[in-house]
Amino acid sequence: MDHTESCLFCRIARGEIPSYKVYEDNLAIAFLDISPASRGHTLVLPKEHCRDFTSCPKDLLDHCFEVAQTIAQAQIAQLGATGVNVLTNVGPSAGQSVFHFHIHVIPSYREKVLDLTTKPLAIADKEMLLLQDEIKKAI
Ligand code: AMP
Numbered sequence: 683m684d685h686t687e688s689c690l691f692c693r694i695a696r697g698e699i700p701s702y703k704v705y706e707d708n709l710a711i712a713f714l715d716i717s718p719a720s721r722g723h724t725l726v727l728p729k730e731h732c733r734d735f736t737s738c739p740k741d742l743l744d745h746c747f748e749v750a751q752t753i754a755q756a757q758i759a760q761l762g763a764t765g766v767n768v769l770t771n772v773g774p775s776a777g778q779s780v781f782h783f784h785i786h787v788i789p790s791y792r793e794k795v796l797d798l799t800t801k802p803l804a805i806a807d808k809e810m811l812l813l814q815d816e817i818k819k820a821i
Pocket residue numbers: 690701713714715716717718725770771777778779780781
């Protein structure tokens with residue numbers, strides 16, 4: 683079987699699994715992380731499957747980082763973020779759990795420093811929809 687058939691993020695990119703999508707074009711998609719480190723935590727990824735940052739074709743990589751920049755700007759403009767962490771995990775030892783390349787765009791608020799060891803926030807569906815709308819407004 684083609685591994686992209688069962689890949690979670692390929693399936694989200696194809697619209698087979700729902701997501702809180704904030705942006706989409708012919709090459710990339712961005713949606714809210716389901717277990718967010720902060721309000722508005724967004725993932726940006728190429729629609730085409732590649733395993734991680736090290737194997738992503740450079741043109742796609744550039745495009746995804748451009749989208750990530752737009753998302754970060756929207757988080758600052760619309761969500762009142764005072765900062766943003768942009769990161770991507772490569773391999774299990776670095777904490778990668780979904781093996782389809784993605785960039786985390788994690789807004790931060792006031793002086794609270796990102797701590798990836800803390801538990802994800804539990805955000806209700808209604809607030810996720812509000813966050814989705816707010817980010818979309820600025821794109
Ligand atoms: P990583 O650990 O860097 O591979 O990041 C994978 C991210 O995907 C985690 O932060 C998960 O919370 C997130 N995630 C897993 N399943 C979903 C989903 N169905 N929709 C949105 N985000 C997801």
